[in-house]
Amino acid sequence: MSHTLHREGRRRDLRGEFIVMSMAAKGINDAGAGPKLRRFLRIARKHGAVSVSDVKSVMHAVFTDIGAVESVLRDLRRARLGLSVTVTGLVAPIHRACCRSEVAEEPHTVAHSLGVWGNRRRLPSETVLSVMTMCGHSLVSVPLVEQAVASVRAGVCSPRAAAVKLAEPCVCGIFNVDRAARLIARLARSGKRR
Amino acid sequence: MVQISKSKCVCCHRCALFCPVAAIRSGRDGASWIDEAICVECGVCVRNGCLSGAIRRRRSPWPRSVRALFSDPVTKHRSTGVPGRGTAESKTNDVTNRIQPGQVGLNVELGRPGVGTSFHQVQQVTRRMAKAGAGFEEQNPLTHLMSDRRRGVFPRELWPERVLSVVVEASLPLEELAGVLKELRAVERKIGTVFSVSVYCRWADRRRMLALVDRRRLLPQAKVNVGLGRARRQR
Known part of the structure; x- marks a missing residue:
């Protein structure tokens, strides 16, 4: 599933969010992929990933800086792991990172989101949606986001502490706590609700 | 199927906050219960929603088994003949x-x-x-x-x-x-x-x-x- 692709948010918020993922193709290059995937995680951590995770042999690493993504791609190219690597984020910076890291002048495949269709009246506000879609499996509920905002507004906890709690249900670990904290603080200041 | 034990529920309603589809309700006695028609069996309440261990999960029979298969990212059910719920x-x-x-x-x-x-x-x-x-x-x-x-x-x-x-x-x-x-x-x-x-x-x-x-x-x-x-x- 395209669980990193459908993140909602304004362009300026997405400038600081890149998710690098690596996985093997079943039946083609998955034999002996374990050590290579672990190497991927080591490289991601070395370059300051704010979150890393492993779900069903799919590795994710979240970065807030495209410079770090460029360094990761350069190291992955040198490591010659042979595993597929995708980067989700704004297209132009990713393309530049591919070129600068000498991974490829042209990437292989690109996926674009056409957003949410259908009965959009059932969706929460734009900012709440930006928080909950950071969990690609939609496991972060609207009431949980609302409670986090209310706690911050009441001074019970900091935006970061609230964001860490919100990340709990996200099993694949791609929830960006840094960005969530900013969004929660914004919601708490504005006094907006659902 | 996911159920809440009345004897173990401490009526804190934490589970209702975590439920992504608002399937958890409060009874007259204050205890939480799950509306089985709405529950998609995503497992969030089981993993994160209860501190008193009141929520239990049992494997659902066909066709209800598809709920966990498509809703819970960590489930390994194979009723479709294809592991997981999507492709690469x-x-x-x-x-x-x-x-x-x-x-x-x-x-x-x-x-x-x-x-x-x-x-x-x-x-x-x-x-x-x-x-x-x-x-x-x-x-x-x-x-x-x-x-x-x-x-x-x-x-x-x-x-x-x-x-x-x-x-x-x-x-x-x-x-x-x-x-x-x-x-x-x-x-x-x-x-x-x-x-x-x-x-x-x-x-x-x-x-x-x-x-x-x-x-x-x-x-x-x-x-x-x-x-x-x-x-x-x-x-």
């Missing part, structure tokens, strides 16, 4: 070459974000897509549940089953994309849920593909397969 899509296309030059992959994720969907609603979409000539992905577990893949039809017993989200995957020649998107626009006015749509192709075909979609719908970000994958001969 564009993520390993540099190795599998599933989407060739001149082709486009189309993913429609029903119920996302956070609304949920029934198989009856899924069929509203798949029938339209089939009518427009989209071929459903062979390795996708949803395709395996169809009783008629050519028409995009599911067995009637599945229609009431609710899931947090399912991914319909199809591939088609680029020139047919506009026709399928037109069918999706028609169904979006009638359907009671939401669905997230994504399209993917080879980088060299990107401009052609984007010329076929409504630019106002495009989200700013994309998922880029950088092309580091290599096929290796396996024993």
